[in-house]
Amino acid sequence: MHIVVCAKQIPDPETPPSAFKIDAANNKVIPAQGIAPVLSQFDGIAAEAALRIKEANAGSKVTVISMGAESAQAAIKQVLAMGADEGVLLNDPAFEDGDSHTTATVLAAAIKKLGNVDAVFCGRQAADWDMGQVGLLVAEDLGWPVAIIAKGVAMGGAGLQVQRVLENGFESLETPLPAVVTVSNEFGEPRYPKLPQIMAAAKKTVTNWKLGDLGLDAGAVGKAGSRLKLEKLFIPEKGGKVELMEGDTPQAQAAALVARLQADKIL
Amino acid sequence: MAHNVLVVGELAGGSPTSTTLELLGGAQGLAAGGSVSVALLGTGASAAAAKAAGASKAFVSDDAGYDAVKAEQWLAALEVAVDQSGADLVLIAQSSAGREIGPRLAARKKTAVAMDCAKIEDAGGLKFTRPAYGGNALATYSIATSPAIATVRAKSFEEATGAGAGEVVQLPAAGASRTNITGMEKAVSAGLQITDATVVVSGGRGLGAPEGFKVVEELAAAIGNDKAAVGASRAAVDLGWYPPSQQVGLTGKVVNPDLYIAVAISGASQHMAGCSGSKTIVAINRDKDANIFGFAKYGIVGDWKAIVPALIEEIKKAK
The missing domain is CATH 3.40.50.620 (HUPs)
Incomplete structure (x- = not known):
């Protein structure tokens, strides 16, 4: 079983809202001072899901790929430290400022180039843009079946058995291989690599593939190939100033709140 | 056009x-x-x-x-x-x-x-x-x-x-699918759904334990089970304190009730993305600097363990 994990490096979502700034002229987020980018949390969980299958099935292999800046090496190394076998960075100026479609085009081309891939695991969505598209678009590009928002995944049945989180419950689904699975936070926490594993991962060579290596046309990727155009990125206005309920006791505070809500005709 | x-x-x-x-x-x-x-x-x-x-x-x-x-x-x-x-x-x-x-x-x-x-x-x-x-x-x-x-x-x-x-x-009848559904489990709260409720009372990690949701449920019941439903933050759901079907936020459900009461929820952006359309937000939190207060119209700074029972009592009194 050869599983490819797609990993994305993103600005730390735990960045305090006060440090979150936008470069309005370029519609880009200004990296917060002193806060390093991180592996998108859902991708870490996807890596965990892949590694558990590797451990349960002898002879399996996990490859982590990331499209992004040179700094995305850190995200790749993190998944290598978790236990992945190989890493590939897809870095080329031509890939920049694309949309979900162009990202999927690049990832799918890399997966085809790797060859002999049985499954692709992605996070349910990247925790920066929160679109939740790339896994599905990779599946469509490759022509593979897909199961999204998984809280459990294991080998079995026709290929993979997946438990999905739906809005009103859970669904068990079986898919033949090769297939794409997107993994949700309900799966559980990813493992924390220990120091020796981090050091071993640091020594591993990450393969670098550029536009030419993937046989893609520059017009099909990045900004040139994107169909979804970002017109404006802005910080929404928050509501008015909060009115804090005064009072010496919880009863007094609660009474003040109930009075306000009644005056507003909400209660 | x-x-x-x-x-x-x-x-x-x-x-x-x-x-x-x-x-x-x-x-x-x-x-x-x-x-x-x-x-x-x-x-x-x-x-x-x-x-x-x-x-x-x-x-x-x-x-x-x-x-x-x-x-x-x-x-x-x-x-x-x-x-x-x-x-x-x-x-x-x-x-x-x-x-x-x-x-x-x-x-x-x-x-x-x-x-x-x-x-x-x-x-x-x-x-x-x-x-x-x-x-x-x-x-x-x-x-x-x-x-x-x-x-x-x-x-x-x-x-x-x-x-x-x-x-x-x-349109044609259903054709082939490579994926096959082998099981389905409904996991929905009984009664009013959070997306339909005019009042949503949500609990977060600050409740400290799953038992905290019992008190949140009592608050919803005091407001009225025909009006109010109980939600939860992603942190609380991930801890297994409340079912995913009740999760409010970017990866859960979006709610726009008349009144949203956030109990012991810090107000992470991904949570606010699921409830910031509420007409009135009330925040109950121990930390006066919590992000939730930036969105709330009314707030009470204090321990939910003391505030929420008092609120239940006051709501019952007001009826």
């Missing part, structure tokens, strides 16, 4: 869901003289067409094979509906089904989808606005290819009014 809009409907008990009617309401406005069509798949689809207010044409297949959504079956039918409706805009709910159908339909029609839109307007071309960066930002997009596709969060539009579809066009 006039648009031909196709709404991808969903059925519940043989009737269009409230979100479907909202999408039809949005479609009526955006069509601006163009056509509004709806696609309805599954048991009762033909009869439901008459209840699809505001649509002039319904593309239906009554096949029960569509009831449990297998995206590949739906996609085959929806591609036909897109082609035959001449749609240049397709609206889909940001639901379990919509999250999968939106991107895959976009791939198959060689176009793009804007996911989880909160606002769509025609301002010199269609503009799609949605939260990004965990709700810290809003992003407005345009789509260069046709049809433009959007998944839309609940309560973004008013429900459509008017007559249902007069013209009904048959």
Whole structure:
């Protein structure tokens, strides 16, 4: 079983809202001072899901790929430290400022180039843009079946058995291989690599593939190939100033709140 | 500009869901003289067409094979509906089904989808606005290819009014799917759903233990089980304190109640993305600097263990 994990490096979502700034002229987020980018949390969980299958099935292999800046090496190394076998960075100026479609085009081309891939695991969505598209678009590009928002995944049945989180419950689904699975936070926490594993991962060579290596046309990727155009990125206005309920006791505070809500005709 | 809009409907008990009617309401406005069509798949689809207010044409297949959504079956039918409706805009709910159908339909029609839109307007071309960066930002997009596709969060539009579809066009029965559903488990709270409630009382990690939700439930009950439902933050759900079906936020449900009471919730951006449309937000939190107070109209700084029982008592007294 050869599983490819797609990993994305993103600005730390735990960045305090006060440090979150936008470069309005370029519609880009200004990296917060002193806060390093991180592996998108859902991708870490996807890596965990892949590694558990590797451990349960002898002879399996996990490859982590990331499209992004040179700094995305850190995200790749993190998944290598978790236990992945190989890493590939897809870095080329031509890939920049694309949309979900162009990202999927690049990832799918890399997966085809790797060859002999049985499954692709992605996070349910990247925790920066929160679109939740790339896994599905990779599946469509490759022509593979897909199961999204998984809280459990294991080998079995026709290929993979997946438990999905739906809005009103859970669904068990079986898919033949090769297939794409997107993994949700309900799966559980990813493992924390220990120091020796981090050091071993640091020594591993990450393969670098550029536009030419993937046989893609520059017009099909990045900004040139994107169909979804970002017109404006802005910080929404928050509501008015909060009115804090005064009072010496919880009863007094609660009474003040109930009075306000009644005056507003909400209660 | 006039648009031909196709709404991808969903059925519940043989009737269009409230979100479907909202999408039809949005479609009526955006069509601006163009056509509004709806696609309805599954048991009762033909009869439901008459209840699809505001649509002039319904593309239906009554096949029960569509009831449990297998995206590949739906996609085959929806591609036909897109082609035959001449749609240049397709609206889909940001639901379990919509999250999968939106991107895959976009791939198959060689176009793009804007996911989880909160606002769509025609301002010199269609503009799609949605939260990004965990709700810290809003992003407005345009789509260069046709049809433009959007998944839309609940309560973004008013429900459509008017007559249902007069013209009904048959879509094929459900075809093949490579994936196979082997089991289904309903996990929904009894009674009022958080997306329908006029009051949502939510608990977070600050409750400290799952038992805290008992008190949150008592608060909802004091307000009235016909009005209030209980939600939870992602942190609380991930800890297993409350079921995923009750999760409010970017990866859970979007709620827009008249009153949202956040108990021991810090107000992470991804949570606020699911509730910031509430008319009035009340925050109860020990930390006066918690992000939630930036969104709240009223706040109480204090320990929920003392505040919430007092609030329950005061609400009962006021009735």
